[in-house]
Structure formats: structure tokens, C-alpha cells
Amino acid sequence: MKFGFVPLPIQSKHWIAVRRINDVYYNLDSKLDAPEPIGADVSLKEFLKKQKSHFVGVEIFLIVTKAVEESHSWEEAEVLEER
Numbered sequence: 001m002k003f004g005f006v007p008l009p010i011q012s013k014h015w016i017a018v019r020r021i022n023d024v025y026y027n028l029d030s031k032l033d034a035p036e037p038i039g040a041d042v043s044l045k046e047f048l049k050k051q052k053s054h055f056v057g058v059e060i061f062l063i064v065t066k067a068v069e070e071s072h073s074w075e076e077a078e079v080l081e082e083r
Helices: 042-054 065-073
Strands: 020-021 024-027 036-039
Touching: 024 042, 036 042
Parallel strands: none
Antiparallel strands: 020 024, 024 036
């Protein structure tokens, strides 16, 4: 958390959003000054692995298209195999 430009030592649950625009994923974390490009699919998997390894009890909530849901292709993602 920040108060103006000063970071505060307050820990609380925090949500971030990731969005794909064209073929690039962006980190839309509200704690960032501006959206940060993550990259393509491979970079997104690495980003999610890093998030899981840095934070205890992290949960990943996916919103996918109907086609992805019906094919269950999201289950194939390496980052989600460690449940």
C-alpha cells in the first residue's frame, strides 16, 4: 500500500488482474504506477509460477472463453499442475 508516494508497511490480501491484449499479457496490478507488459503465453506461465512461489496461499482465478472452458485446455497449463 502507498500513501501518495510513501509505501506503507501494511500487509493485506491483494488481487491483481492480468489481461491479454492482442498477443501480449499485461499485469494490471493496482499497486503498479502503470500496466506492465508480461509477454506472450510462455512469459505468462513464468509470471504465474513466480507469483505462486513468492506468496503463501496464493490462489489463481481464471476467466476463460467458452471454447477454452469446453476443451479444458486450461488444465494443461504447467503452472496449475501443483494443486
